[in-house]
Amino acid sequence: MFDTVAANIALVLLFILIGGFFAAAEIAMVSLRESQVRKLSQRGRRGERVAKLARDPNRFLSAVQIGVTVATMLSAAFGADRLAAQLVPVLEGWGVPVAVAPVLALVLVTLAISYVSLVLGELAPKRLALQRAEGLSLYVAPFLDRIAALSRPIIWMLSKSTDGVVKLLGGNPGADREEVTTEELRDMVVGHTDLTADERKLIAEVFAAGKRQLREVMLPRTEVEFMEADTPLSDAARLAATLPHSRFPVYRDTYDEVIGFVHVRDLLDPELTGRTEPISALVPIRAAKFVPASKRLLTTLNEMRDEGQHLAIVVDEYGGTAGIVTMEDLVEELIGDIRDEYDVEEDVVILPAGEIEIDGLTNLNDFATETGIRLPDGPYETLAGFVMAMLGHVPAAGERVEFSGFELTVTELDGRRIARVRVKRRQVVESPPEQDS
Structure with missing residues (x-):
């Protein structure tokens, strides 16, 4: 009898493990990301089969469900029929009434099979499949594909029935999983x-x-060092020697008519030292890249890298020059400031008492990073633009605005532009409690 019981238990465990295999296969296939599916499709015939199955969820889910259902049904039926019957005499020997023993045996066997099924047939296989989805899918896909081929009529019927129910519940049977x-x-x-x-x-x-536009990160035209095409080379070389820039936009008549740019190496060529002819006649005017102010930062960075461009002219919606961006500006938006020996002025200065002095041209994102203060969006891109919008006029030095418990004071002007702003937390003076008369 012991051998018979052991054989029956082994059969039940076998059915449970078969169900666990299908449960693991389901999780392995379902949890594959699109990037993993594309990578697997390039790994030979097995990988192609995985990709084919993963893109046809109705096919492999139906095959899995058939396997799980058959395995579960066999383990439950076999356990109830064989193991429960073999447990009845044991319970009767322990003093359980004859009328109660069959029912109790069935309940105990069902509970035991359910517990083992949950652990070995569901939870453990699924957890392992989640951890090794890519590798496991390569092994299970061929088997699932064969099961699906053999069960094609049943799967077709199940798929059509499932599509009908999904449509009835307001879903789209042809829709894929949601994109991340x-x-x-x-x-x-x-x-x-x-x-x-x-x-x-x-x-x-x-x-x-990825969301940022060039208008948020460009150097505005008021801060750009332009050179006129008719500038004498000696004057242009003298100016270039005093500035930290390597490239200068060149224009004719107005800043809106940029014709290209010159490189500082060409201006400081020893063979041309002292020449007074126009720069356009002596040094190469290199073609400039023109980009709209609404263009995305990452797209522009990729284009400039592919084209070997280090400077681009930013154009507004009216066709005028709005400013410039350089490769360095765009890279700094990703990895932070790149400072060299020419960057002598700090954009942000920490003052006593926790105050901060910051450049008025700091864009809103950088201002939030430096101070922790997130200013509202509006018809402006910089801290100076926000202060002007709050004041409603061109400010004088010393004027201030208050926002979210902070005080922003204009400390320096460059013409009509706000050059520096001091930020400090506003002091809240509590009124003394009233004395009882």
Whole structure:
């Protein structure tokens, strides 16, 4: 009898493990990301089969469900029929009444099979499949494909029935799984333990830069050092020697008619020292890249890299010159400031008492990073633009605005432009409690 019981238990365990195989196969296929599917499709015939199945969920889900259902049904029926009957005499020997023993045996066997099925047939296989989805899918896909081929009539009927129910419930039977959103990707990056803090920060900057437009990061035309095409070479070389820039936009008549740019190396060529002819006649005017102010930062960076351009002229919606961007400006938006020996002035200066003095041309995102204060969006891109919008006029030095518990004071002007702003937390003076008369 012991051999018979052991054989029956072994058969039940076999059916449970078969169900566990199908459960693991389902999770392995379902949890494959699109990037993994594309990679697997390039790994020979097995990989192609995985990709084919993954893109036809009705086919493999139906095959899996057939396998799980058959295995579960066999383990339950076999256990109830054989094991419960063999447990009845044991219970009767322990003093359980004859009328109660069959029912109790059935309940105990059902509970035992259910527990083992949950652990060995569901939870453990699915957890392992989640951890090794890519590798496991390569092994299970051929078997699932054969099961699906053999069960094609049943799968066809199940698929049509499923499509009908999905449509009845308001779903789209032909729709694929939902795409991962940008927010979900960002959350995945933040929670990824294999990435260092610097790597997570860099990826977060890439996500942020993907939404940013050139108007938010460009150097405005009022701050650009232009050179007129008719400028004598000696004057242009003298100016270039005093500035930290390597490239200068060249224009005719007005700043809106930029014809290209000159490189400082051409201006300081020893063979041309002292020449007074116009720069347009002596040095090469290199073709400039023109980009709209609404163009995305990352797109522009990729184009400039592919074209070997280090400077681009930003054009507004009216065709005029709005400013310039350089390769360095765009890279700095991803990895932070790149300072060299010519960058002598700090954009942000920490003052006593926790005050901060910051450049008025700081864009809103950089201002939030430096101070922790997020200014509202509006018809402006910089801190200076926000202050002007709040005041409603061109300010004088010393004028201030208040926002969200902070005081922003104009400390320096460059013509009519706000050059520097001091930021400090506003002091809240509490009135003394009133004395009882």
